[in-house]
Amino acid sequence: MSPTVQPPPADPRTRATSDGTAVTITGWRCTACHYPMTQQVTACMECRGEVEETTFATEGEVWASTCLRVRVPGHQPPFAVAYVVLDGGPRVLVHTGGDQPLAPGTRARVVAVSETGDLVAEPDGPVSAQEVAS
Amino acid sequence: MSAYVYGVGTSHFGRQPGVGGPALAQQAVLEALRDAEVDSVDAVYAGTVFGAPGTAQRALQSVGITGVPVLTFENACATSSTGFHEARHAVLSGRYERVLVLGIETMTAHFNGPITPEETDAEGRAGLALPGVYAMVASRYDHLHGLRPEALAAVAVKNRRHGSLNDRAQHGVEVTAEEVLASRMVADPLTLLQCCDISDAATAAVVGVDRGRTRDVRIAASALRSGGLWDHRSDQPWGYELMGQVAADAWAEAGIGPEDVDLFEVHDAFTIGEITATEALGLAEPGGGQDLVLSGHTTLGGRQPVNPSGGLLSRGHPLGATGLAQVAEGVWHVRGEAGARQVEGARVAAVETMGGGTAGIDGNGCVVVVLGG
Ligand SMILES: [Zn+2]
Numbered sequence: 001m002s003p004t005v006q007p008p009p010a011d012p013r014t015r016a017t018s019d020g021t022a023v024t025i026t027g028w029r030c031t032a033c034h035y036p037m038t039q040q041v042t043a044c045m046e047c048r049g050e051v052e053e054t055t056f057a058t059e060g061e062v063w064a065s066t067c068l069r070v071r072v073p074g075h076q077p078p079f080a081v082a083y084v085v086l087d088g089g090p091r092v093l094v095h096t097g098g099d100q101p102l103a104p105g106t107r108a109r110v111v112a113v114s115e116t117g118d119l120v121a122e123p124d125g126p127v128s129a130q131e132v133a134s
Numbered sequence: 135m136s137a138y139v140y141g142v143g144t145s146h147f148g149r150q151p152g153v154g155g156p157a158l159a160q161q162a163v164l165e166a167l168r169d170a171e172v173d174s175v176d177a178v179y180a181g182t183v184f185g186a187p188g189t190a191q192r193a194l195q196s197v198g199i200t201g202v203p204v205l206t207f208e209n210a211c212a213t214s215s216t217g218f219h220e221a222r223h224a225v226l227s228g229r230y231e232r233v234l235v236l237g238i239e240t241m242t243a244h245f246n247g248p249i250t251p252e253e254t255d256a257e258g259r260a261g262l263a264l265p266g267v268y269a270m271v272a273s274r275y276d277h278l279h280g281l282r283p284e285a286l287a288a289v290a291v292k293n294r295r296h297g298s299l300n301d302r303a304q305h306g307v308e309v310t311a312e313e314v315l316a317s318r319m320v321a322d323p324l325t326l327l328q329c330c331d332i333s334d335a336a337t338a339a340v341v342g343v344d345r346g347r348t349r350d351v352r353i354a355a356s357a358l359r360s361g362g363l364w365d366h367r368s369d370q371p372w373g374y375e376l377m378g379q380v381a382a383d384a385w386a387e388a389g390i391g392p393e394d395v396d397l398f399e400v401h402d403a404f405t406i407g408e409i410t411a412t413e414a415l416g417l418a419e420p421g422g423g424q425d426l427v428l429s430g431h432t433t434l435g436g437r438q439p440v441n442p443s444g445g446l447l448s449r450g451h452p453l454g455a456t457g458l459a460q461v462a463e464g465v466w467h468v469r470g471e472a473g474a475r476q477v478e479g480a481r482v483a484a485v486e487t488m489g490g491g492t493a494g495i496d497g498n499g500c501v502v503v504v505l506g507g
Pocket residue numbers: 030031032033034035044045046047048049
């Protein structure tokens with residue numbers, strides 16, 4: 001093998017920008033069936049209809065969650081993650097602070113993009129004891 | 135008309151750095167050819183997930199199998215199950231009279247520890263390693279049904295006890311529920327003893343037309359699908375609906391249901407995987423997989439043992455070789471050759487393999503095979 005440096009692969013994650021106070025999540029939505037997509041597409045994944053760039057809600061409901069406590073390249077354990085179904089779709093994978101996963105069924109909001117390029121979410125509204133999964 | 139398994143073979147399972155694919159394949163293929171009582175095949179359907187290009191041909195020349203078509207499949211954990219599924223169809227369609235199916239994986243050559251997530255995958259890039267994928271399954275299952283830690287532990291205790299009877303297994307040591315739950319947390323709620331280990335191994339089977347021998351095991355059904363879109367509209371844990379669809383296909387083709395099966399080998403890469411698989415296969419109602427394992431129904435000596443081999447939890451998980459290891463276990467039981475772990479009077483075995491790693495769909499591929507009957 002030649003010792004050339006490979007360019008990094010295209011980043012497949014959900015696209016988001018932060019101006020320091022608010023996060024904007026961008027993607028594509030089908031103009032025909034309204035299916036929301038976070039991966040770069042030129043046609044709808046569901047119906048192959050036309051798509052247009054759009055922004056998605058930053059709030060939604062936690063669908064499932066866990067905390068990884070093993071070494072994963074590029075991420076420092078422990079780190080908690082969750083699937084959040086954004087209001088109006090899509091479902092995104094987010095990191096959440098600390099090592100206590102957010103409980104499914106509770107509300108969360110994407111508040112930042114981490115140094116590693118991942119969406120970061122927090123519980124939406126005041127946290128009650130029941131909202132932190134045991 | 136049916137296709138039959140003439141013979142099966144496997145290498146030992148375990149971290150065997152330095153042994154290499156050809157040496158592992160020699161063990162598996164020579165055993166399978168002897169078991170099948172054949173010395174040549176018309177084609178080879180091989181499988182490896184992480185192996186280099188040419189892995190199959192490099193291994194096959196070591197057993198003198200050259201000059202025939204060799205195809206290599208990749209379907210994540212379901213790789214050699216997919217090769218088996220396709221080999222069966224090649225025989226049924228009349229294309230070949232007998233096909234060697236081969237799975238090879240030398241994971242210690244590629245990973246120092248657990249499998250690292252694929253960075254071209256959106257969730258892999260975000261750090262969702264495979265234990266995390268299954269932990270998310272457990273989290274969602276808990277949200278839908280309530281998940282009891284003792285049910286997860288019971289899967290690990292049962293399968294590792296079964297594995298203690300399997301001298302080819304990587305981890306054949308019995309554990310207690312307390313030890314399972316007290317082992318290091320990997321991805322909440324899955325602890326270390328609830329996770330399979332990476333492994334180096336090769337597995338093989340010879341599939342062919344009916345040649346009228348009672349020792350050949352009939353393939354009653356085989357089904358394969360990849361998952362549909364798994365997105366914001368989905369209510370069920372990852373893989374559950376795919377497993378259910380593929381199982382339904384297999385039961386329809388076999389003309390039997392899960393109640394008619396004497397033993398199952400299912401994809402317990404993580405404990406929660408066995409619970410969701412038993413529900414998707416129809417052995418239990420949604421949410422009922424926990425009582426199923428806690429009741430003893432699925433233990434050796436129970437009404438329908440699940441993973442009598444010890445499963446992936448005991449055997450280890452050489453990805454591209456796992457599916458045929460499950461098939462081999464089913465064949466041994468249906469023939470009455472499973473030794474200390476023989477399911478008494480077994481006539482029908484079912485195998486389920488679930489492969490994943492692609493974000494956004496309900497699984498890269500799932501295979502369900504019904505043997506015997
Ligand atoms: Zn559309």
